[in-house]
Amino acid sequence: MKKILILFAHPALHKSKINNILIKSVLHEPGITVNNLYEKYPDFYIDIIAEQQLLLEHDIIVWQHPFYWYSGPALLKEWFDLVLQHGFAYGEKGRRLEGKKAMSVITTGGRREIYSARGRNHFTMNEFLVPYRQSANLCRMEYLPPFVVHGAHTILPEEIVNAASGYKRLMQTLRDGLIDDTVLHSVEYLNDIKL
Template sequence: MNRILIEFAHPAIQKSRINRQLIDMVKKLDYVTVNDLYENYPDFFIDVKKEQQLLLNHDIIIWHHPFYWYSAPAILIEWMDLVLEHGWAYGEHGRILEGKSVLSVISTGGRREVYSKEGRNQYTMNEFLVPFKQSANLCRMEYLPPFIVHGAHTIKNSEIDAYAVQYKKVLNILGRGDIDKIEMKKAAYFNDLIE
């Protein structure tokens, strides 16, 4: 199995409806490591060497967080700033992450239709996620289509249950390396690749 590292960033997990349930569903899988960044670094003093070692020990990295200001909560950005060092993760001599894959797992307040050219947010999720995709690419990692849970404000509990089951399926597919690369390149969301 591929080893999967979930970089989990939710600053108020006790208030979470969606991400708490998603993470609870997958945290016990034996090929998955959950790295809860707000729990581990409440003061934001990230242990860079430890984090880099964690990255080296895994094949697939997941950036899992609610969508905040069309981006990620602050600690994930801090993690990227500090952990993805020049000369280690990128740059002429920074090739150590080459060949790994990255998946964004994100919940949003807005529904899928508002994330479009005609919709209220004017841009698609994939357009908003370009900085994440290009950061992965700069580190020679493959950025997979994102797994998105839209409509946090109106979503029913039964729908969250279904998304949690889907998330487990996604990790199982990634863990087994059971990905059709051609289909994946065509998909806007990872959600569209699974039942």
């Protein structure tokens, strides 16, 4: 069984329609640790050693957050800046994350169609996520396609429930190692895999 660490970053969880339900669906799953960054560090003073220790104890690293200005909320950026230190995460002697899997779980206001070359946002989600992909690469981690829930403004309650059960199934499948790497890398979004 693989151990999954979800680095959860939502600055206004009390207003959340989607992430709140997604995160609750995996909260009590064995082998899954939910690390709620805004709850833990409301003052932005991240405990670097504790965060690095958590990374070492897990095999699959998940960054879950709403999409803010085509990226993540500020505290997640702070986490990257402070926790993924040279000599720990990257560099000649920084190989402590080597071989782990990493992925993003994202919710957006915009619908899937507008995240395309011809759509209003001009770029795909996978293009916007290049900094995450390359950060994972630099740390010698394998970055998987993302799990994305689009259209926060118009999504129906039953669609959120479906997305949450899909998310939970995906996390269970990854944890239990029930899915082949070639299948994982064959899709644009991990939501597109029938589990």
